[in-house]
Amino acid sequence: MTTQLPMIVQNKMEQHHFERLTPIQEKCFETIKNGEDIVAVSPTGTGKTLAYILPFLDKLEKNETLQLLVLAPSQELAQQIGSVCREWLDVTVQVITGGANVKRQIEQLKKKPEVIVGTPGRLHELMSQTKKIKCHQLKSIVLDEADYLLKEEHLHTVRDIVKRAPSQRQLLFFSATSNDTLEHISKWFNTQANFINVAHQTSNVTHGFIRVEERKRSDILRKLAYVNKMRGLVFVQNVGSLALLYEKMMFENIKVGVLHSDTHHIERKKMLDAFKEGNVTFLLTTDVASRGLDITDLPYVIQYDLPREKDIYLHRAGRTGRMGKSGCVISFVSTKQEIEYKKIVPKNTDIKEYIVKDSILQEKHK
Template identity: 35%
Template sequence: MTSSFSNLSLAEPLARAVAEMGYETMTPIQEQAIPVVLQGRDVMGAAQTGTGKTAAFALPLLQRMMKHENASTSPARHPVRALVLLPTRELAVQVAEQVKFYAKYTNLNSAVVFGGMDMKPQTAELKKGVEVLVATPGRLLDHIEAKNAVLNQVEYVVLDEADRMLDIGFLPDLQRILSYLPKQRITLLFSATFSPEIKRLASSFLQDPVTIEVARSNATASTVEQHFYSVGADDKRRALHQILKARGIKQAFVFVNSKLGCARLARSLEREGLKTTALHGDKSQDERLKALDAFKKGEVDLLVCTDVAARGLDIKDVPAVFNFDVPFNAEDYVHRIGRTGRAGASGLAVSFAASSDQRLVTDIEKLIKTKIEIEPMEFEEDQPRKEQGRINDGRRMYRETGEQAPREADAAPRERREPRERREYAPRPAARDPFFDKPYESTLAPEAQPAWEEAAKSTSSRSSVSANIKPKKKVAALFKTAA
C-alpha cells in the first residue's frame, strides 16, 4: 500500500482533480479502503469522523466507472451506476459537491436529490442522465415511485453514516430501495461508529465484506481537546461567553437537544451581541442551506444546531464545538465533537453538564472508554478583584512587616498628578446629655400606689362579679382607660 495519491493508478482526469484539490498524503481510511474498493470487494469501514471517508469511496468508484465514460448527450448512455445514500440533506449536498469536483474533468455526470424542496428541478436533472446519484432515502423513494429514477443498472451502493440512518428510522426505506437494485453489486458501508444494529445490517446486505477499522470503535479524535464543566442551566450562556472570550474563539458549533431550545438560544445569543444563526429540522431547506453557507463564509460566529448537523458536515478550520446540552445518545457525542479537529487539525470540545446530566456523562464514558473529569466552572465576575485588595491592604502590609511606607515626596515624579485617594472620616459623636446617664428615680411617695391600681380598686368595688372568680392579672398600660 502507498500513502501518496500520486502513486495511485488513477485515471488522468481524476488525478488532475485530486492534485487541484491539494491532496498529497492519504488518510488511514483512504490508504486502506481505496485499494480494496478498486479490487471490487465489499467494504465495512469504521473511521473517526473527519478522516476523509468521502474520498475513500468516491475516488475508487469513479475510477472503476471510467470504462463507461462517454461524451454522448443521450440520457440512455448515462444510467445510474453508483448510488450514495445519506441520512441528512446537508450531508447529501456536501458529498454531491465533492463527487462533482472529483469528476469535473470526466464525462461522468452526478446529481443529488433530497427532501424539503420541489421535485421538478431534481426530476429535470435526473432526466438528463447521471452516473452517480447522491440521495436521502425518503426523496429517492419519491423519485422511484414517480419513475424518475431507474436503478436496474446500479453497480455500486454506498451507505454513508449508516448508524444515523438506522437511528432516525430509515431501515424500512433502505430495504425497499435495495430491493430495486441488482443483487450483483458492490456495497460499501461507512460509519464513524459500529453498533450491533449496524453489524446486522452489514450481514444482510454485504457479501463477504472486508472490515476496515483505522481507529478503536467509537473513539474520539486524539486532536480534539475535551472538557466537561459543571454548570447550572441558568449559567450556561454566561459560561459560553467566558470561554469564547478567554480562548479567543471566533467560530464554533453550539449543539442543543431540542428544536425549540435551539431557536431560543440563537435568539438570546444574538441579543447578547454574537452573530448567530440556527439550524434545526423545522427550518426549510433553503433556510438550512443559507445558514450553513453563512457559517462557511465566516459571516456567522456561532451555528446553534441540533443533531441534524452532527453527522458528516465538513466545514474546515472550525476551532471549537460546544455541547450546550449533553446529548441523550452517547454516540452523538462522538459525532458532535467530530465537527472540529478535522483532517488532523487541533480542536476544542466543551460540554456543559448540569447535576441532572450525570447518567448521560456516564454513558459517554462507557462508549469512549475514557474517564471524564467534570471541572468546576469559575466565573470571572464572581472572583475578588486583585486591584481592590492591593489598595485596601497596602498600609496594613507595611505595618505587618515593620517597614515604613514610602512618602509621596520620595516617590518618582509623575508626568501628571493623580487624583488623591478619597478618605472617609468617621463622624464625631454628638454631645450626650448627662440626664440620661442617671438611674431612674420615682416621683411618687413610697407608700403611694400606681394610678392603674387605684382605678382597679374603684372599679372592682362597683363590679357585680362574684368574689370566687379569680380576677385577671393587671399589667401596666401606656394609655388611659375610658372613664
C-alpha cells in the same frame, strides 16, 4: 501506496494538492476498486467521503446511466458529498434531497446523471412513485453514516432502495462508530462484506466541561461568545429549546445562526455558509441536522445539552479536529450530570475543567 494507484487517481490527487491517502482511504481503495462489499468504520474527519469516491475515478463510465448511488442522512451532508463528487469525478452528478423542488429534480434527471447523491425519503419517492430514477445499470450503493441510516425508522426505506438495484450490485457502508446495527448488515442485505476498522487514531481534540447549572447555561454561552477567535457549533437537544436559546442570544446581540430539520433548505445553506465564513459566532444545531457536516478549521464544539449516548457524543465531537487539525469539545455539565458525562466521553480521555474569566477560556486549577 501512491505509486500503486492508477494514473488517473494520481493525477487528480496532484491537481488537488493531495499528498497521501489517509488510513481509511488506503485500506478501502483496492477492496472497493475490485467491486467487493465493505463495512468501513473510521472517526469523523478522517476522509471517509474520498475513501469511497477515489476508487470510482477508474470505474465510472460517462454513458448517461446511473452507476453510483450515495445515500446520506441529511440535506447538508448530501450537498457536501455532491460537491466532492463534482470536484473529483468527471461525470454528471445530481443531488436529490427532501426540502427541494421535486419538479426541478425530475427535470434535472433528464441530464441522465451517472452519480446520484441523496436522502432516502426523496430518493425512494422518485423511485417508487414517479419511476424517474432507473436502477437497472446501478453498480454500487454507498450508505454514508450507515449507523444512522440503518436505524429502525429508516431501515425499511433503505432496504427497499437497495432491492431496486441489480442483485450483483456492490454495497459500501461507512460509519464513524461501530455498534450493534452494523453487525446485522449481512442478514439485512445478504452480503458477506469485508470489515475495515481504523477507529483508533490519535486525535488533536481536547475534551473538557464547564460546571454550570441549567438556568445559567445561556449566560455562560454569552460569555463564551467574547472569547478570542470563538466560533462554535452548539448542540441543543431539540428544536423547541434551540428556538428559545436563539432568542436569548439575539437579545444579547450575539451573532448566532440556527440549523435544524424544520429550517428551509435554502435558509439552512445560507446559515451554514455564514458560519463557515466566520460571520456568525455560534451555529445552534440539533443532532440530525448536523450529521456529517464538514466545517473547515472549526475550533469549538459546544454541548449545551449533553447527549444521551456515547455514539452521539463521538459524532458531535467529530465536527472539530477534522483531518488531524486541533479542536476543542466543551460540554455544559451540572453537578448532577458529572458522572453521566464522564461515562459518555471516550475512554482514557484527559478531561479538563474550564472556566470563563474576563473573556478568556482557561483551565480550572484543581
